[in-house]
Amino acid sequence: MQINKDFTIQKVGASYVAVPVGETSKSFHGMVRLNETGAFLWKLMAEKDCTEEELVDALLAEYEVEREIAARDVHRIVEQLAENKIFI
Amino acid sequence: MFVIELAGVRIRIENRYSFIERQCRDFVCEGEDAAFAVSVTNDEILEEQKHGEFSDGYCESICLYRHICEELPAYNVFLMHSSVVEVDGYAYAFTAKSGVGKSTHTALWLKNIPNARVLNGDKPLYRLEPDGSLTACGTPWNGKENWGENISAPLAAICFIERGAENRITPAVEEDVIGRLMHQLYLRGSRQSVAQQLCLMDALVRAVPYYVLECNISDEAAHVAYNAMRKS
Secondary structure: OOEOOOEEEEEEOOEEEEEEOOOHHHHOOOOEEEOHHHHHHHHHHHHOOOOHHHHHHHHHHHOOOOHHHHHHHHHHHHHHHHHOOOEO | OEEEEEOOEEEEEOOOOOHHHHHOHHHEOOOOOOOEEEOOOHHHHHHHHHHOOOOHHHHHHHHHHHHHHHHHHHHOEEEEOOEEEEEOOEEEEEEOOOOOOHHHHHHHHHHHOOOOEEEEOOOOEEEEOOOOOEEEEOOOOOOOOOOEOOOEEEEEEEEEEEEOOOOEEEEOOHHHHHHHHHOOEOOOOOHHHHHHHHHHHHHHHHHOOEEEEEEOOOHHHHHHHHHHHOOO
16 A cells, blocks of 8 residues: 555644645545554555555564554554545 | 735735736835735736636735735744634634535624624634734735724633534644645645644634634624633
């Protein structure tokens, strides 16, 4: 999965907010709200095409969580982003 | 061509129609130097006219403000769709989905709260100050009621309005605030401008208390809101 480059993401209050810029802002109205884990994964997928497994590994390298939980979180966030048609 | 000052920023308006000159009358300033200039192409005016039967001059004005609001985040100034009432030196902002009753509630303040006057009824600007506080600033774009003045005041609170049978005001939680604000901010322009706008939004959520007001159209609605939001 790789995220459409036409987004910018910033921390707003305690959450992260991603909004479209450029051409994408004409077709995508609104925003994507993410927690810290979501924003971490977002940034990875904005840099390069990642598989779910690579994302789980990256999460485990950064946070003290069990693989099972990390895998579940990654899957949930990837699904949510796919529903919002965020991927290229 | 003329220069106006909005929220402390000097802007050169390169216009083709005189509509904008009449509209900006109270905001014109001397001299030609400006932080930036804005102009509108014919295509943009034609595009705007697809939304309804408006004059060229009116469409030029709408497009000019859009460009202005894309440039202003670089100066720590941003647009938030809202109605702002000034009372005794402080600004109180109301925002709501279109049609909920911002104007009706604003009118209740004018009727019931001594010294209340409208700073801007629709499209005020907000300036982030170095100390993290916000100043609400009047603009020539002030909605169909044409309520507004060339004044500014420190922002005391922001209130999200909803219709209710009874009048009740409660503090809004931050999670809720971000979702509600998102619909009222103008997040357009270049990547840099949108990113800066989001930084300003981060300052905005920290700057003032937020409330949710469920209200009807009685005089009591204004008193309930003002008593909770009041800063002195």
